[in-house]
Amino acid sequence: MRARRGEVGSAVVDMALVAGLLTLLVSAVLQLSVVLHVRATVVDCASEGARYGALADRTPAQGAERTRELVSAALSPAYARDVTATTTTVGGREVVEVVVRSPLPVAGLLGVGDALTARGHGLVTGTPP
Template sequence: MVGVLLTVLALAVVQLALALHVRNTLLDAAAEGARYAALAGSSGPAGVNRAKELISAAVSADYARDVSAGTTSIAGVPAVEVTVRATLPVVGLLGLERGLEVSGHAALEIVE
């Protein structure tokens, strides 16, 4: 009986670690996509493509289906925001569709 309880507890810890890994990977890809889109001469779609490439390489292309970019202002500074909406892994990599949303921001680079 104790063995079953310990097994369930161990599997829950592993699943939590997987969910946090996926979240951190998506957050890093969104931030990198925003930095790429904020470069002078770049654009929002280029940042989206960069984020999708990183997500596909690190986790799965299924997690890179809903990536968007837009402009925003942070403390009066124009910035690019890349948002990733993906599945929140509950059992393995299966889980709640669009249960996880992360955003990355970067200040726009302006060449004068």
């Protein structure tokens, strides 16, 4: 079978259009996975910092500092700029709450604003001896 003269080269154009859309779709999925990874990492670091600050011989400020160290080591110091720790009561129990506000990654790890907020809680174990 002979191809019609008007259809010669149309497969190249089809491939270019499909490849462009496929590349865009793959990049969007990869960026979503980066966002989820950053969120999970920041939540884990906030929880670890809260547990550390809730120990009997530690303070909430030490928990916030520990969180900053963990986030800086795992991601970047830019993600650890806004870390606060306070002591609150949840369900009648005293807990240390660490709040991390970090950028939302838009292109790779380059983020904008403080759109991502993660909270970690650690049950205060008691007073030091």
